[in-house]
């Protein structure tokens with residue numbers, strides 16, 4: 065067994081920068097990964113999905129040109145699109161490899177597990193360290209539907225390896241992964257059916273956000289089977305799925321995107337006295353500490369909001385904590401977006417979440433149809449909503465559904481980080497005609 069200064073398990077979005085920072089300080093660092101360096105975001109998540117959506121949404125927007133009087137046939141060369149997606153993905157993975165090599169980090173490419181207190185082994189090698197970081201992320205859940213196991217279904221792990229466009233695609237799961245990839249495939253030319261047992265897509269968001277997105281999905285020709293469960297799946301050359309309303313769907317491909325489970329089984333965390341929570345995620349306190357001294361966990365596997373920017377920021381917070389600072393796991397304004405069209409972007413709290421904290425809350429909503437830029441460009445599905453505290457007048461959160469709202473949400477995020485009131489937003493003069501111009505108009509509804 066070899067003694068080193070730091071062990072990092074998982075080369076995800078927080079694990080790599082943490083390992084690099086430590087190695088640059090001259091510490092001896094070992095990084096374990098059982099898969100491609102860079103983790104889910106680079107290889108199976110954000111990077112390939114957004115490179116894929118670049119093509120799909122370009123086609124979708126071009127087709128919508130008809131409404132503006134622009135005519136022309138739009139065809140997606142799916143093979144070429146997916147080649148580019150893989151090239152972008154590989155470039156980012158190579159970048160991670162180079163960063164890790166330049167920092168002289170020792171990489172063990174094997175599945176790691178604990179062999180004792182602060183002792184980790186993999187691939188026939190064993191290391192002990194006073195500081196260990198777990199950043200092992202999550203994997204797709206495959207539900208127990210009779211007949212599903214053994215069929216050639218896809219998850220996000222192999223979706224980006226597709227070479228030919230399936231004529232018909234079934235998507236199990238109406239969350240953000242299923243909807244982004246499902247809408248993307250529809251825009252590439254597949255006939256897409258989305259099946260979700262919840263009564264609406266994106267069921268964690270506000271009902272009118274789901275409604276606006278539903279309008280966008282239907283406009284792309286997607287068929288939604290909400291409030292429906294798959295009872296049985298068969299594959300005999302093609303997929304056949306029986307639903308609980310008695311109908312049967314047929315398709316050439318099936319994407320499973322019903323949720324994520326933490327990558328903790330292989331870790332044998334109990335051997336190092338590391339407790340898991342009820343759902344199997346690594347249990348951490350407000351300062352990322354597990355129940356074993358010297359062992360910390362960040363990112364998806366620690367039950368943090370499952371986003372790349374969260375995992376990345378977690379590593380910075382942990383560095384601050386280890387240096388004696390005061391940061392905690394959730395001292396931040398959280399924002400995120402779904403990259404469908406329209407996009408659904410969120411920051412801070414919804415009205416209901418804010419009310420649950422006992423605050424006296426005010427909320428205002430501006431339909432996109434009332435914003436000049438949106439009507440000029442024919443992009444008027446959606447709305448902006450602002451949630452504020454009646455007494456302090458501070459901004460508590462926002463939901464923005466519409467064109468490129470993932471960018472716009474940062475205006476509100478910046479105001480929240482700065483602790484400003486809605487009156488600061490209201491008196492800001494935004495450029496005409498932009499979508500952002502709608503934000504002071506939104507705040508003006510509070511006057």
Ligand SMILES: Cc1cc2nc3c(=O)[nH]c(=O)nc-3n(C[C@H](O)[C@H](O)[C@H](O)COP(=O)(O)OP(=O)(O)OC[C@H]3O[C@@H](n4cnc5c(N)ncnc54)[C@H](O)[C@@H]3O)c2cc1C
Nearest residue numbers: 074076077098099103104105109176201363364370371372
């Ligand atoms: C299709 C899709 C699209 C997404 N799009 C976005 C987006 O647009 N924006 C966004 O913010 N987030 C997005 N996400 C979520 C984002 O990818 C994750 O939140 C992020 O990657 C989590 O990073 P992490 O550091 O927690 O772990 P991960 O990036 O998951 O890395 C974990 C690493 O640990 C390794 N590992 C696991 N167990 C072991 C073990 N026992 N031994 C050794 N290695 C192990 C894995 O191989 C992996 O490399 C998307 C996810 C998916 C699936």
